[in-house]
Amino acid sequence: MDSGVFLGRFDGQSKLLVRSLLSGVAGPLRALAVFNKQQRASEMSLSNFIETLCQDEITCRDTETQPLTVQPLVCLFPAFFKQNLLSFIHLVQPLLPQTTLLQLLKCLGQDRHPSPWVTALVRQLERNMGVHNEEPLYTPLCSQRLKEQLQRLVGCGGTGGWTKCGQTVESxxxxxxxxxxxxxxxxxxxxxxxxxxxxxxxxxxxxxxxxxxxxxxxxxxxxxxxxxxxxxxxxxxxxxxxxxxxxxxxxxxxxxxxxxxxxxxxxxxxxxxxxxxxxxxxxxxxxxxxxxxxxxxxxxxxxxxxxxxxxxxxxxxxxxxxxxxxxxxxxxxxxxxxxxxxxxxxxxxxxxxxxxxxxxxxxxxxxxxxxxxxxxxxxxxxxxxxxxxxxxxxxxxxxxxxxxxxxxxxxxxxxxxxxxxxxxxxxxxxxxxxxxLSEELFTQFTEQLVSQGPHFTKSVKFAKMMLTVLTKYSSHVTAAHKHSLSGCQMLNETFLKKPLQAALKRITHS
Known part of the structure; x- marks a missing residue:
């Protein structure tokens, strides 16, 4: 079902957050920028937003013979929305009451087709809150694949190569x-x-x-x-x-x-x-x-x-x-x-x-x-x-x-x-x-740039560095990079915000 049909369940401010979280890989940063602006304007609370996501919604199964079912609204959104939502919550966790957050995680636990990424983020949040979730962040299938890969490496390495990486360091x-x-x-x-x-x-x-x-x-x-x-x-x-x-x-x-x-x-x-x-x-x-x-x-x-x-x-x-x-x-x-x-x-x-x-x-x-x-x-x-x-x-x-x-x-x-x-x-x-910079190194750098961005929203040095990336390395910027950097640029609060926007617009190739 199209996520747009659920927007009517939210109030005006919450709708902006939902749209931000539906905007792709830059969703968490876009949502953070929207939330910061709303909080400065009206001291917005996230409790209403979370409560709406936890409301029960009646849905039908895939065939006419199957009965109607009830699920929390958050479970009806696509997996990438849930992943962006949890990433956003990681950024604003200190502002959320623990009971509200636990209620959301409980609702996500009712998802019939959970994404491995969403499961890992839920468990990480539980650990951050002190809820003793001893389950690993990776799935059993991932664990099995890692074991098989390790066995192949050990089998091929003999007494050298990767085998040495597991040996005890000598005195x-x-x-x-x-x-x-x-x-x-x-x-x-x-x-x-x-x-x-x-x-x-x-x-x-x-x-x-x-x-x-x-x-x-x-x-x-x-x-x-x-x-x-x-x-x-x-x-x-x-x-x-x-x-x-x-x-x-x-x-x-x-x-x-x-x-x-x-x-x-x-x-x-x-x-x-x-x-x-x-x-x-x-x-x-x-x-x-x-x-x-x-x-x-x-x-x-x-x-x-x-x-x-x-x-x-x-x-x-x-x-x-x-x-x-x-x-x-x-x-x-x-x-x-x-x-x-x-x-x-x-x-x-x-x-x-x-x-x-x-x-x-x-x-x-x-x-x-x-x-x-x-x-x-x-x-x-x-x-x-x-x-x-x-x-x-x-x-x-x-x-x-x-x-x-x-x-x-x-x-x-x-x-x-x-x-x-x-x-x-x-x-x-x-x-x-x-x-x-190789393509791989440039991608690693932009990932670091995006992850560190929320800490330097008012830093002129950070803005100048980002402007250097968008001008001197414009040929390295792919469509995915541009999308991520656009979300990072939205957080900027310095006088260089408009030059950053202009530099992003000049990058037209994918």
Whole structure:
């Protein structure tokens, strides 16, 4: 039955909500915009709207021989309306009395042909309200298909591939001892080679693209596989206790976990950092010890040197030594050094970064972009207290140090976090650099844009970012994207609302 025949059951304000929820994928956002306007004008309550949906309606079956039946009005609407309705309720749940909402969910439970999506949204709302619904959000059929798919993957993978994803992660001591034995062999294979060399950068470009765009998970999987291979060699070629003894710290402190020649170098570096004299080539050579350290030893070394507390004026000299041509540090070593040297300083910024800090950050980002993205840029984006000083520094790195490949990686990082005004300026900077977005990535971005939109209805930064999407990426916008973005644009309350409407109208192709 056509949903339009039921509109007469609703009052004037509720009719607008029903029409919004019947408007397609943008229905929840359209309904939210309508509700906000109505509430500002007359303090509208949703109780009447919900009560009307819960009223019993007499319906007939498919054949004349079947008797008349009674169902709640909400059950007679199409599945996409119910899905939009529940998505809208998720947005306004704090404004609804729990008894009213429970009544609606009870009515939806009488649906003779429930949609899996509607069922999942109902159960999620029940959990949000504290109603202990222990049933899973997925259907039994979905569960069965997942089990069958997993069995196929395990059957095809043997002892490698996907099977390794389910194995227990080995202990820290095994990981450290395995990488310690790897030494220069790791560098020859190039699995964690530094990105400093132009020749190596060219040879690894294809591999890096697959690893970085997908995030750090690929790197972890490759590293885990390599560690297991080395761990197996150690178990067959050396006494079982040897790796544990080598890395087990003595009661006296972490320094005892280091070999003697590394302890000597630590003392030399410490003396160098505390001296006021200029560094010459021999001074920089003491940092070569980093090439002999495994990841666990680098952590100990950074702790002993108190690198997070290093004065900012010393940072450029340290970075120059780390990036010297004579050093070929691994990915894990570079990431550990970046975290120790820079992360705490960047996170604690309350004003624009000093010249020394900017110099250090840009030099490391230029020569080691991949570890920089994962060890500094990612954690800064995820920090809840990120502000303008951090955003300004990251924008400088995006514009001056990162290649398009890494800008794309940073943009993907923003898909997994809650946006703030500072994050918006970083995303805007990324979009201005015009990264080459695939259809899939652009869809992911627009989904994030639409989901975050209700939190930034009065944000000029958000409006400018959206305007950039509609102008610079108009060729990426499909009919489905345009529909979603139109709903997001309706929520905007800034002076850019009309330019956004005009930009949307200019996109005529599907």
């Amino acid at each position: 820290e001591s095994q990981r450290s001892s395995g990488l310690s034995e790897l030494g220069t062999q790791r560098k020859r294979k190039g699995s964690f080679a530094s990105l400093d060399s132009d020749g190596e950068e060219t040879r690894q470009q294809s591999k890096r693209t697959k690893m970085d765009v997908g995030g750090s998970e690929c790197l972890v999987a490759e590293e885990q596989s390599l560690k297991e291979e080395i761990s197996g060699r150690l178990e067959s070629d050396a006494p079982a206790e040897a790796p544990t003894k080598e890395l087990q710290p003595a009661p006296d402190g972490p320094c005892d976990a280091l070999p003697e020649h590394i302890k000597v170098s630590v003392l030399q570096i410490k003396e160098l950092l505390e001296s006021q004299t200029e560094w010459d080539q021999s001074s920089m050579d003491v940092f070569k010890v980093l090439c002999d350290c495994d990841p666990g030893q680098v952590e100990v070394l950074c702790s002993m040197l108190s690198l997070p507390d290093l004065p900012e004026q010393t940072l450029p000299k340290v970075c120059s030594s780390i990036l010297a041509p004579s050093l070929d540090i691994s990915y894990s070593t570079a990431a550990t050094l970046i975290r120790s040297l820079l992360l705490e300083k960047v996170l604690s910024l309350s004003e624009p970064a000093s010249r020394c800090l900017v110099t250090a950050v840009t030099s490391l980002c230029t020569h080691c972009p991949r570890p920089m993205c994962h060890a500094l840029i990612g954690p800064v984006l995820e920090d809840k207290n990120i502000g303008n000083p951090q955003a300004e520094l990251l924008n400088r790195l995006i514009e001056g140090c990162l290649d398009p490949h890494y800008r794309l990686l940073v943009l993907q990082m923003t898909f997994k976090i809650a946006w703030s005004e500072a994050v918006l300026s970083i995303i805007h900077s990324l979009l201005d650099s015009k990264p080459d």
